[in-house]
Amino acid sequence: MLDARATQPEFLDSPDCDPQLAYNSYRFMAWINRFAGGTRTVKNFLANEILHNGSRSMRILDVGSGACDIPVAVVKWALKRSQRVEFTCLETNETALKIATRNIRKSGLDSIELRHGSIFEFNSGQHFDYAIGSMFFHHFPDEQILALIRRLRSYTLKGILINDLRRNLLSYASCSVLVCPLPKGLRHDALLSIRRGFKADELSRLLSGIEDARVDINIDSFSRLAAFVRFEQRG
Numbered sequence: 001m002l003d004a005r006a007t008q009p010e011f012l013d014s015p016d017c018d019p020q021l022a023y024n025s026y027r028f029m030a031w032i033n034r035f036a037g038g039t040r041t042v043k044n045f046l047a048n049e050i051l052h053n054g055s056r057s058m059r060i061l062d063v064g065s066g067a068c069d070i071p072v073a074v075v076k077w078a079l080k081r082s083q084r085v086e087f088t089c090l091e092t093n094e095t096a097l098k099i100a101t102r103n104i105r106k107s108g109l110d111s112i113e114l115r116h117g118s119i120f121e122f123n124s125g126q127h128f129d130y131a132i133g134s135m136f137f138h139h140f141p142d143e144q145i146l147a148l149i150r151r152l153r154s155y156t157l158k159g160i161l162i163n164d165l166r167r168n169l170l171s172y173a174s175c176s177v178l179v180c181p182l183p184k185g186l187r188h189d190a191l192l193s194i195r196r197g198f199k200a201d202e203l204s205r206l207l208s209g210i211e212d213a214r215v216d217i218n219i220d221s222f223s224r225l226a227a228f229v230r231f232e233q234r235g
Contacts, residue, residue, distance in 0.1 A: 006195035022095035064136030065089035068100035165197030
């Protein structure tokens with residue numbers, strides 16, 4: 001069951017996904033990001049980039065932003081370090097957009113721009129330092145992931161962070177216990193998400209074909225995997 005990536009879509013992938021299921025799902029994902037390492041992965045990545053590049057500000061394109069819980073947490077974290085991080089967040093789900101709008105408004109932050117749209121239709125006259133996708137890339141088959149990276153590269157100067165789910169038995173078993181009391185639809189999508197997640201070696205092989213880039217794979221925990229695609233600097 002976990003040997004290869006699952007290919008069937010989640011309920012959340014459907015354009016007519018039940019709003020209540022979507023609401024429960026995005027709230028659950030925000031909880032997972034906060035307590036199971038998703039937000040920490042992005043903070044650690046940016047802290048390392050700040051340390052090596054010495055930049056006091058950066059601009060980030062965040063794709064599939066969901067409830068925008070990670071951008072809000074990261075901007076607050078950066079402000080405490082006297083650094084400015086600006087996010088442009090893309091999301092297609094109407095329920096997620098409503099939650100994200102409330103979260104951004106409640107935070108009082110002015111450096112997060114929320115846009116309704118898909119990265120495959122996104123047009124921007126500006127470049128970003130990095131693009132980040134958190135629990136986003138596993139929604140696509142391998143060939144579409146490569147197409148997505150090529151598209152993101154046209155907007156991104158330094159690289160792309162893939163912050164996603166690690167597919168293994170411990171992660172699946174732990175999630176099975178965690179979601180046991182939750183609604184059936186949410187249980188289905190949560191477990192399917194792990195089955196659609198990645199193993200380090202297969203993600204490394206998939207990304208190895210990207211030209212003029214270096215790929216670093218980090219196993220952050222039993223449930224979380226991060227890959228950074230670093231582009232050669234452009235003139």
